[in-house]
Amino acid sequence: MIQDAQPGAQAAMRTRAVTAAAIGTALEWFDFTLYGALAATILPRLFFPSMDPTSALLASLATFGVGLAARPLGAIICGHLGDKLGRRNLMLGTVTVMGLASMAMGLLPTYASIGVWAPVMLVLLRILQGFALGGESTGAQLMAIEHASADKRGKYSGLLGLCSPLSQIMANGVLLLLSSVMSAQAFDSYGWRIPFVLSFILVIVGVYIRLRVSETPAFEALRETEVVHVGSPLRDALHLHWRTVLRWMLFFCGPAAIFYLIVVFSLSYITKTLAIPKQTGFLLLMGANVCAIVGALAGGMLSDRIGRKKALAIGSSATLLMLFFYFQILDTKSFLPMLAAMGFFLGFTQFQSGIQPVAFAEAFPTNVRYSGSALAYTGANLVAGGPMPVLAVWLFAVCNGSPWGVVAVCVVFNVISLVMILTARETRGIDMNRTDSAAVVTGEADFAAAGVGNGHRT
Template sequence: MKEATLDQVETRPESSMAVRATIASSVGAALEWIDFAAYGAVAATIFPKLFFSAMDPNMGILAAFITFGIGFFARPLGGIFFGMLGDKIGRKNILLYTLCLMGGASFLIGCLPTYQTIGIAAPIFLVALRFFQGFALGGEATGAQLMTMEHAPKSKRGLYGSFINIGSSFSSACANGMMFALIAVMGIVEFESWGWRIPFWMSFLLVIVGVYIRMRVTETPAFQKAQSQGVTEKVSAFDVFKQYPKTILRLLIIWCAPTACFYVITVFSLSYLTKNLGMDSQSAFLCLAGANLLAVVMVISGGALSDKFGRKPIMLISSVLMLIVSMFYFSMLDTKNWYVIFAAMAMFVGFLQIQSGVQPAFFAEPFPTKVRYSGSAAAYTGANLVAGGPTPFLVAWLLQNGGGSTLPVTIFCGVIICLALVAIICSPETRHLEMSR
């Protein structure tokens, strides 16, 4: 492909390949996120009984949340590993590898015997497979964003990129919706016995669909241009950390807030509602699924608004709204009124997901093509390591050691949001920057 043609592909607003890349990246990312979200749902409700039954119930919950966090520990490793490969061999090939790895690990989780069957080997295998889930998602999340961002026209990068991040909310809605449906059809006893395995078994079919879609997308124009100029061959493994350490750290701090709060809502809230407030898990799954479906609109709105007003203003507004709703989130859950609980979840996750719509562009634009995958992945997955994985465990510990009071959890959310606000204020505007540099 000639360079002139590449430029045309990059700038043409209605480019069919840009649309195809967005669809392929969004669908593939959503498929992988479904597996990741399904794990979070059962980790909060089922796994303490199946894989940690020898422990005290409170310790079983903490242990289950630790296995949940293992996936986040693996994500930066996967992000750095696949990021360096993606900056050398391209975005498309990496996305095929990560999809197959995620699907295989998820399918095997669905096949795992429980603690009662094989003893201590069960949680060990669970931890190992969760690690591979996180390792794959570390490369997938950033790669899917870049596949879209580097194909998208400049004036619509925020909008196109936002479709990638509907995966986290859409997949959480699908995962919790599946749990609700399975419990409704099978009953809670059958669901806890074997029905929880069904979402993981479905990974086999999801991989086939995802690979087929992604095979129909070309490599990105920005990477092809860098490759033709020999730029990609000169990149060493740690160039991005030497050249852009402040940028990586700033973006990491910014993303800690939505990451931590997302898992307070989608993982810890399930445990809090069912274990501490005595609410039924089926209704909790339904509320969370509905809230995440509404949040999909907020993701897309955030990306579109950032194209018009800039990345920084939208990130600031979203953070302020998150801070406000975090102050009374648990008070609304404590009413034990399902309508109020749904409203609390919808507002918190909705305001949070505005930032998810801005994030792909906000993280990709500061870096040049030769280190864009590595830099974006380091910041994005680093935030998930620092704030995503430990959060369910940390807030469960805060609750248990705070006499059942949710005030320490509320303070935790407020502090981390305020830190992100400071980092956003210190950030430059990036929507004017070229991707093919």
């Protein structure tokens, strides 16, 4: 009976772990999606009314980028502490900070009420959000992946990957509902605030579930060694595993740039350049995110069958192809072709994001897994993700309304990403709980996560 109960308890803990990780990731993306959509539509005239429309849009989108720019700091501090103190404790802190910052944003006075202090406070809250997000995103991923069995890591990874599009559907659905049932004046006055304030409910649920999740087996195994006591995760990640950090950062620049191009700049392009109602823009994004849910699940599960490298190459090749046709299809102003283009594009972008958690986790040994993964993930968003909406607006203006400058930049990111994938080693099936010196001290197996090609597979 005891032997039968133990596998059941492990299965229950795995379910709790992926649920806790998913709720935190969902909250993270819900808030960021809300802000991205509002930054492209409502916030310019509420917080930057003294500027001309283009400058106000650029300033508003820049505040979106500030949040992403703060992510590396959160990744560095939370990653170091997560590798020293454990994944679970950090997750309780980051989800709380994220929720409090979002609620405060929903209560923030506008420029008309407090003048220049409004955009200043908006930026400060975005920095807090970004800091928490930098620690939350990787920690939640590790909480789920390190609890998963080796043959289901890709599935768990895909489940985390679908949180982003699912949250986008929820966020855009809420905005669509509010903008439909409220007058434009009421929506601009207080309607946009409601989702931010209500998101705090997810914080309460997230904290409750995470209190019932145990520390991950990989960290528990590491805790029994001396490495966790004498090592410096941040120093070791940068000194011993910098090639791995750089490779994965360059890989994720492609999906990060394309993701923000679709969910932030495309909405501005559709509503302002193509003069399509914002309700239609929200509907298009919601439909595209349904495809993205399927893409994230498919990517994660396929990577369990054919390996991370082959699955990632499929997704990267698909987005590279779509870049050459995307804006041409949007310019038709025909709903179904636009929906198909956005669905295909976002679907294969999220196909790669569904593999990213497990690929990153398997690329690093336990003692630097949090630090190394967080640095790569947030570094890509800092370099390519955050600047993309602002860069796209600027390139669009410089190119006199032509999208080909934006396309060229995204093609470069995508090609670099594909090269990183094709020159990588396969990591599927490695033993993530290893704590021997070759894995955690010397960093000898930089990209292969200490074990590929050396018989250390589970």
